[in-house]
Amino acid sequence: MRLSHIGLFVAGLTACSGEPPTTTSNTLQAQQSSVSTIRQYNVLFGGTDVGDMTITQKGPVIDINYGFSNNGRGASSEETLLLSEAGIPISWSIKGKTTFGNAVNETYELKDGVASWTAAAGAGEESIADDAIYIAQNPSPYALYLYTKTVLEAGGEPYPALPAGLVTVSEKRKLTLGSGESAVNATLYALGGINLNPSYVILDDKQEFVAVVSPRFALLREGLEGEDKRLRELAATLNTERYEDIAKDVTHQYEQTVRVNNVRIFDPKALALTALSSVVIKGNVITAIEPVQSQPATDEVFIDGEGGTLVAGLYDMHGHVGDDRAILNVMAGVTGMRDMGNEDDVLSALIDKIDKGILIGPKITKSGFIEGVSDYSAATGELAPTKEDALALIRDYAEKGYWQIKIYNSMNGEWVPDMTKEAHRLGLRVAGHVPAFYRADQMIEGGYDELTHINQIMLGWVLKPEEDTRTLFRITGMKRFVDLDLSSDAVKHTLDLMVENNIAHDPTMVIHEYAMTGRNGITNKAVANYVEHMPVSEQRSAKSAMLNVADEAEDQAYLTAYQKILDTLSLMHKRGILLVPGTDMGGAFYLHRELVLFEKIGMSAAEALKRGSYDMAQYLGHTERGAVEVGKEADFFLVHGDPTADLSVLKSMAMVVTQGKYYFPSEVYPEFGIKPFTEVPRVVVPD
Structure with a gap:
């Protein structure tokens, strides 16, 4: 970390909790003459240095310059925050661009008990009686530190967030980073309630910002780059522990024969659904497809498909x-x-x-x-x-x-x-x-x-x-x-070559749709079918364009393209x-x-x-998969409705069977902040 102190210290800016300070000649003078602290951080992807972040703090005012470039693209931003006495942002400005070039011009202000914000997803306003922290849509990773520190200083309990939700923080590891006199005693925390998965944020023993890490990404305080691999491996380990715990809680395996009853089966060769039937599974193999049973047998696990459809994975x-x-x-x-x-x-x-x-x-x-x-x-x-x-x-x-x-x-x-x-x-x-x-x-x-x-x-x-x-x-x-x-x-020549040489193509249409038709403030078509069940951060992201669209002409160009x-x-x-x-x-x-x-x-x-x-x-x-047939692996899902008539019903999966295990998505989704789409089917397990 590089620290520099500029100017002589005089009385710093003060702000009442939840209110911005009054701008006077005295406070302006204080801003100009108080001590500035500059901290440097480096951005690494997969161990490669691809960018940096500079934080300049003068009293309660923080300026952040952040940017990276990887694989021919990258994000950059300049932020200015004004903190209350409690260290919570009461004014926040973010300008820059996202990884794919969408312009960022985000603002937040808390004044007279009313919080208001404008972001790519749209504008909002809310009266708040108690402290709440705004979750910015396109901030630098420093924001994750602010959220973590706020929760810790408030006692560690779930903390109210804007536009919605609660922010949680849990301690995961005590660490010593670096060596010798420059060694840093630190703690790694899991920050939850914002995205589908927790973020890992590291603070030192003075609760100052050290790093944000994931299995592929690290933003590290300058001088700690040598810890990149260890910290990313630790993030991977923490993820694994989380998913291992979830797997233990939601995986169902049965020693007995399993009967999935009262279901139609999608026949991929006939491109149609069969009549109602029951599917019998032993281990991970489909052993029989039989008529619907009126009641459970005493020696079978009985899963009621309620007239739904089975489709191969x-x-x-x-x-x-x-x-x-x-x-x-x-x-x-x-x-x-x-x-x-x-x-x-x-x-x-x-x-x-x-x-x-x-x-x-x-x-x-x-x-x-x-x-x-x-x-x-x-x-x-x-x-x-x-x-x-x-x-x-x-x-x-x-x-x-x-x-x-x-x-x-x-x-x-x-x-x-x-x-x-x-x-x-x-x-x-x-x-x-x-x-x-x-x-x-x-x-x-x-x-x-x-x-x-x-x-x-x-x-x-x-x-x-x-x-x-x-x-x-x-x-x-x-x-x-x-x-x-x-x-x-x-065009004809390329298509002729593809046909003559039996060339397959992986078009990835959905990412093109998401990028080329997405516009700020409008829910992207790619996610409109299910996004209301997702955490609020996912819903906001769905209203944020991937690409920068400068004007109506460019808008029409992307849509036509x-x-x-x-x-x-x-x-x-x-x-x-x-x-x-x-x-x-x-x-x-x-x-x-x-x-x-x-x-x-x-x-x-x-x-x-x-x-x-x-x-x-x-x-x-x-060849052992791909269809619900006798002799094939039991690799399929149960969905309510008829997906051959309407593919949108795929979101409402009641059960997934694969690798000899049975999963009920509605038991899993709450772990990720996702509202379930359907009920868990009735399962009768013999004594």
Whole structure:
């Protein structure tokens, strides 16, 4: 940490609790002449230094400058806070941009007992009788420290928050950071009540800010960068402990035969529901499908399906899975996930714990992430400075049992033919982005089996050869789709190549919809079906645009470009190109939306349901899954209603069965602040 003291100390600013100070010449003079304290912090992603944060405090006034850049994109902001005598913000201004460029101009003020705020999600106002702390929508990580410190100084009990909810803090670990005279005695706390999962905040023994950490991210006080790996591993351990505890509480396993009674079954081959029946399971295998039983047998576990529908587990074909996303995917019926880029040690450890029943998660198919070296390299997976390094990584992934490799933006496209040849020799498939300065056609000719993200294909039709897609331009450049002629020779040539070479495509429609149609103050279509059940922070995020939309012309450009994406995918579907459903947004409810978008490009709801379940099981070689049939694994979910008529009912899952275990999402969702969608079904267990 670097500290500097500027000027001579005089009487500092004072403010009555809950009220801003009166601005007079005396207080202005105090602001100008009081001691300033400057603290420096560094931002690290996966161990790579990608940004910094500077905090300047002068009495109750705090200025924060924060920013980072990773994978060609990043957030930045400048904040000014005025604190009350109790240390609670009574004035807060945040200006900057989000990771994908949406402008941030957020304000908060508490005056005469009335709190008012304006943020991307909209404006609000509330009279408050007692102290409450405003939860900013787009602050720097310093805000997490403010919330934590406020709760601790108030005695540690749940603390009221604005716009809604309660903030909680629990102590997790005592730590000594650094060594020698510069060693810092600190405490790591779990901050809850804001997001789906707790944030981990570290304070020193003087309750000053030290760090915010997660398994992938760390913001550390300057001088403590050497603690990055240890603290991220600790965050991963704490997450694991949390999810292990949840798994112990909500996992149901039965020694007896299980009968799921009074259900219709989605038949993916007939694209229809069967008549009402009962499904019999022993261990993790479906042993019989029989007529509906009128009452429970004395030697069976009896689960009443109440006329609902059984559907084989879904697959998210574009995930980046962690233990938090793992459990929420299973609760949403996503029992299979193809991970498209992760650290091998993290992913392998997660799979091992899922296989052992320690954690709840889907069956994970691994993709080996390989990135080239540039100023824009992603801090995920492995970097290959040379072609020989890339080939060595392919061999390493093959030895570790990966299903495919994934090539990323900074890769040298000239290496691709040799990389695909080596991957195919070893039995690996090849998927990926289109490397910068290349086109999809060249990657197909170079040996790709699958192309990732629809914009990666379409940008090759509208960009100039020298334009760089390693930056945010791969997102903002999509506005040029407005003038794209889908009957052009360039479009036809690419689609012809895809058909001739049997190229699959992972379009990730939902992230394009979220980015290109989302606008500040309006609930995003991608989440509108379920967001009212989510914590308030998730609801506010749903009303915040991902991209910066400057004016009406840009608004229309993005909307028109998004429709052009759907039109392109409709053409691909008509040509028989295999489109695989993936989200790149964590899966779960987003995967449900991805399937709805498959309807918009020409599929029926039943066809989309088949594509997300049976077709993907076949594509990945999981022949033991994908349908509710005798002899198959019991890998399915129970949902009320008919998803072949209306995919929106997928959110109301009453039960998920996978890997020999039974889960009732309504028992799990409260752990994440999610309001359940339905009741737990009636279960009769014999004595």
